[in-house]
Amino acid sequence: MEEVDRIIVHSLRSIGCDVEDDIQSLRQFGTELIIATVVQCLKVILGDIDLPSSLPPGMSARFRLGASLANHVQDLGYKGGDLGYQTFLYSNETEVRKIFMFLVEKLPKESSQAADEPIGASVLLQRAISTEINTQLSMAWLPSFLKDKGVRNRSKPPGWQIEGACCLQHYHSCPVFIPKSIGNISNKVPKELRSYYIKHLPYVTNQTNLHRDLAPSIMEANSLEVAVSQDWENEWNQIGLASRLSQQEFKKRKYEKLLKMIKDRLQQDSQLQEKIDSQTAISDLNQILTNIETQNKTGNVKTKGSRFAHTEKLQYAKDEEKTMSQIGPAVPEKDKDTEEELEKKRKEEVDSLRTELSSITAGLEKLELEVKKFSTGRQEMEEEMATQKKSIEEKNAAYKVKKRTLDLLPEAEANIEKLQQLVETSSQRLINLSKQWEAHRDPLIQQYNELSQLNSKRESEAEKKLEEIKLFRNKMKEVADDARRKEELHKQLVSEYERMTKDVNRSAYTRKILEIVANIKKQKQEIDKILVDTKSIQKEINSLTGKLDRTFTVTDELIFRDAKKDEAVKKAYRFLAALHENFEQLISTVEDTGVVMREIKDLEEQVEIESNKKVLSNLEKISVDLQQMKKENATLLAKVKGK
Amino acid sequence: MELSASVTENIIIAGDSAFIHDNSYGQLVSCACKGILFEENRNVIENNPAFKDIDKDVLKAAYSGIVTLVIEAAKHDSTAENLSTFLEDCKYTVDRISTFNKIFLSQKSHIQLLLGKVGSSFPHIVDVEWRLDYYIKSNNLEKIDSAVYLINLKTEEPDEQTIKDIQFSCTLEQLQDLVGKLKDATKCMEKIAQV
Numbered sequence: 053m054e055e056v057d058r059i060i061v062h063s064l065r066s067i068g069c070d071v072e073d074d075i076q077s078l079r080q081f082g083t084e085l086i087i088a089t090v091v092q093c094l095k096v097i098l099g100d101i102d103l104p105s106s107l108p109p110g111m112s113a114r115f116r117l118g119a120s121l122a123n124h125v126q127d128l129g130y131k132g133g134d135l136g137y138q139t140f141l142y143s144n145e146t147e148v149r150k151i152f153m154f155l156v157e158k159l160p161k162e163s164s165q166a167a168d169e170p171i172g173a174s175v176l177l178q179r180a181i182s183t184e185i186n187t188q189l190s191m192a193w194l195p196s197f198l199k200d201k202g203v204r205n206r207s208k209p210p211g212w213q214i215e216g217a218c219c220l221q222h223y224h225s226c227p228v229f230i231p232k233s234i235g236n237i238s239n240k241v242p243k244e245l246r247s248y249y250i251k252h253l254p255y256v257t258n259q260t261n262l263h264r265d266l267a268p269s270i271m272e273a274n275s276l277e278v279a280v281s282q283d284w285e286n287e288w289n290q291i292g293l294a295s296r297l298s299q300q301e302f303k304k305r306k307y308e309k310l311l312k313m314i315k316d317r318l319q320q321d322s323q324l325q326e327k328i329d330s331q332t333a334i335s336d337l338n339q340i341l342t343n344i345e346t347q348n349k350t351g352n353v354k355t356k357g358s359r360f361a362h363t364e365k366l367q368y369a370k371d372e373e374k375t376m377s378q379i380g381p382a383v384p385e386k387d388k389d390t391e392e393e394l395e396k397k398r399k400e401e402v403d404s405l406r407t408e409l410s411s412i413t414a415g416l417e418k419l420e421l422e423v424k425k426f427s428t429g430r431q432e433m434e435e436e437m438a439t440q441k442k443s444i445e446e447k448n449a450a451y452k453v454k455k456r457t458l459d460l461l462p463e464a465e466a467n468i469e470k471l472q473q474l475v476e477t478s479s480q481r482l483i484n485l486s487k488q489w490e491a492h493r494d495p496l497i498q499q500y501n502e503l504s505q506l507n508s509k510r511e512s513e514a515e516k517k518l519e520e521i522k523l524f525r526n527k528m529k530e531v532a533d534d535a536r537r538k539e540e541l542h543k544q545l546v547s548e549y550e551r552m553t554k555d556v557n558r559s560a561y562t563r564k565i566l567e568i569v570a571n572i573k574k575q576k577q578e579i580d581k582i583l584v585d586t587k588s589i590q591k592e593i594n595s596l597t598g599k600l601d602r603t604f605t606v607t608d609e610l611i612f613r614d615a616k617k618d619e620a621v622k623k624a625y626r627f628l629a630a631l632h633e634n635f636e637q638l639i640s641t642v643e644d645t646g647v648v649m650r651e652i653k654d655l656e657e658q659v660e661i662e663s664n665k666k667v668l669s670n671l672e673k674i675s676v677d678l679q680q681m682k683k684e685n686a687t688l689l690a691k692v693k694g695k
Numbered sequence: 696m697e698l699s700a701s702v703t704e705n706i707i708i709a710g711d712s713a714f715i716h717d718n719s720y721g722q723l724v725s726c727a728c729k730g731i732l733f734e735e736n737r738n739v740i741e742n743n744p745a746f747k748d749i750d751k752d753v754l755k756a757a758y759s760g761i762v763t764l765v766i767e768a769a770k771h772d773s774t775a776e777n778l779s780t781f782l783e784d785c786k787y788t789v790d791r792i793s794t795f796n797k798i799f800l801s802q803k804s805h806i807q808l809l810l811g812k813v814g815s816s817f818p819h820i821v822d823v824e825w826r827l828d829y830y831i832k833s834n835n836l837e838k839i840d841s842a843v844y845l846i847n848l849k850t851e852e853p854d855e856q857t858i859k860d861i862q863f864s865c866t867l868e869q870l871q872d873l874v875g876k877l878k879d880a881t882k883c884m885e886k887i888a889q890v
Contacts, residue, residue: 182890183888185884185887189884196822196858203808214808216821216851217819217852218819218852218855218858220813220816221813221853221854222814223815230702231705231752231755231756232756233704234704234752249751249752249755250751251751253755255758256762257730258730258741264734267813268813270762271767274697275697277701536776
């Protein structure tokens with residue numbers, strides 16, 4: 053029984069029941085604990101049921117709880133005897149054991165399902181941290197002067213670890229430049245950039261001033277690019293796709309919007325500042341604004357074609373002039389510094405040059421237009437010439453035919469006959485030729501058909517094979533992914549298995565079960581032996597009684613025959629009868645004592661069972677509970693009357 | 696492990712036998728590890744005869760890709776399996792993957808040490824000196840009669856080569872409080888280690 057109890061207690065603990073460590077068998081379970089564990093079991097089995105997990109103080113509530121527990125357990129299909137509130141409230145060991153065995157069997161086998169789900173990354177990280185801390189804690193203390201710049205050698209697991217803070221350096225990074233799109237054929241790198249890559253760009257490990265900034269710089273560069281691309285993807289998915297623009301257009305629009313915003317803000321601020329601040333700040337602002345303008349221009353030059361860009365440039369120049377003239381009055385005219393004058397002069401010069409440039413470009417455009425016109429005229433003329441030549445050739449051919457017919461006209465009949473003969477021979481030849489052609493053609497056509505069929509077959513086969521290859525590729529990928537996933541799972545499971553505490557050993561259980569089975573076999577054999585023994589004894593008894601009966605009848609007859617003649621024999625016969633009777637009585641008494649002994653044994657067993665049932669203590673409990681109930685009833689009655 | 700598009704591109708270049716030959720590939724990886732680890736080797740790739748046939752721009756791109764991969768892989772403590780899956784996606788051959796793993800995994804702990812050095816920390820106590828003083832009297836009080844501990848904590852600080860002192864005095868109760876706090880901290884660490 054102890055084994056069973058241990059299994060039950062273990063499984064109860066595994067579903068989260070609060071069973072204390074020193075409790076090993078069900079005998080130690082109190083009413084409180086029984087109720088709590090049964091409620092927990094029912095909660096695990098049935099999911100959500102509304103039961104209090106601890107014993108309520110009121111007697112009637114306890115009774116109700118016990119009754120509902122009994123109901124729930126019977127609903128689950130419990131068939132071991134009558135179940136009621138008394139089973140839980142006034143428990144006895146065997147019944148409680150039966151109920152717990154039933155409930156433990158009913159528990160869902162969730163442990164196998166839980167193992168299939170992979171563990172989250174955070175849990176794995178936490179575990180790794182805890183194992184690392186564990187190994188570091190288990191190591192002996194080492195004075196700092198024995199460590200080389202804070203690095204300490206360790207043997208298990210082999211490696212190094214950093215202790216102390218003397219070797220630490222603050223995070224400091226600088227921008228690193230990495231060559232981009234070298235292997236990309238479709239997006240060629242400009243020549244200048246390429247020559248810079250080849251001749252002047254230092255290797256990435258040689259780009260930072262201090263070598264120790266290398267790792268932070270590279271990590272920062274990488275994560276920066278990752279973050280930018282993620283951000284862009286988010287923006288593109290949320291706003292960009294909805295705007296129905298191409299990516300470049302969207303980017304350009306955003307860029308322009310930002311520039312405009314900055315410009316507006318700066319202009320507003322400069323107008324505000326005008327009254328308060330000196331002119332230096334304003335001229336600074338001026339410069340920034342022109343910078344923005346030029347940036348805008350260069351940005352456009354890159355994206356557009358040369359001539360178009362040119363005109364745009366001019367447009368922008370006009371815009372710039374506007375803004376300049378807007379900002380121009382901002383500069384106070386009173387103090388005319390030499391620089392201001394110079395700038396003005398320069399501006400004027402630039403303006404004049406621009407107008408000149410625009411006039412020249414206009415002239416150029418006109419000239420280009422004329423050139424175009426002329427070239428189109430030339431093309432037309434050439435076409436006309438070609439058509440004229442064609443018509444001349446046609447006319448020449450017609451003229452030749454007509455001339456021949458005119459030559460033939462004088463000897464018309466002979467010539468006609470000749471011509472007819474010629475026609476006949478030529479027609480005959482034609483027929484011959486066509487026959488020959490047919491003869492040649494048929495096999496060729498057949499061959500062609502065969503070959504084309506073969507070809508189509510081959511093509512279809514090739515397509516099929518291609519599809520198969522594709523399928524196989526997909527399958528390969530799937531299988532590889534699957535294998536990878538399974539490997540990961542396997543790793544996790546192995547680590548989990550290693551981490552698992554092996555207090556409940558499976559092999560020990562099986563060994564114990566086998567032992568129990570062997571014991572039962574032995575007992576059965578012994579029982580069989582005893583049965584055989586009793587049977588043989590029974591047989592012996594039977595044969596003995598038979599013998600006795602037979603000898604008695606024989607002696608009885610012998611003595612009875614002689615008894616008629618002899619008085620002494622008569623006496624002897626009477627003695628014999630008395631002897632026989634006495635012995636019969638003796639035998640029956642022995643049998644009676646046997647029966648009584650058996651009864652005694654039965655009764656003793658019953659007494660033991662009854663004493664096991666803790667009847668007395670339960671009775672006491674019941675009477676106490678009854679009194680409490682009565683008290684509760686009395687108070688309730690008093691309350692009712694008081695109302 | 697997340698790598699940006701340009702870095703991945705450069706890693707693919709490093710794995711492409713059209714750009715980097717099979718026999719110089721191993722040299723490239725070991726040069727990257729050396730260049731990360733040792734200051735005197737930071738430019739070891741420059742005049743290496745193994746790479747004289749390779750275009751410098753391609754070599755620079757491939758080198759930067761491998762350097763980034765090595766640092767990021769050490770940062771994430773990648774295992775051979777993780778790396779092989781990643782490199783397989785970058786169209787690496789099995790030979791190249793195993794070469795990379797062999798060179799990288801032998802240097803991983805060193806690179807991790809190097810990465811572990813980046814960061815800040817509170818002053819780290821390495822030693823302690825103490826003295827128990829007894830105040831008898833002062834100019835204000837004729838009779839004080841109390842014991843005072845003078846504690847001197849020797850600490851290491853980031854970016855400092857020398858050991859610094861932190862000095863303070865405290866009474867017996869304050870010292871007991873400090874010791875209790877330290878014990879709490881140790882227990883806390885043990886609790887974390889047991890999860």
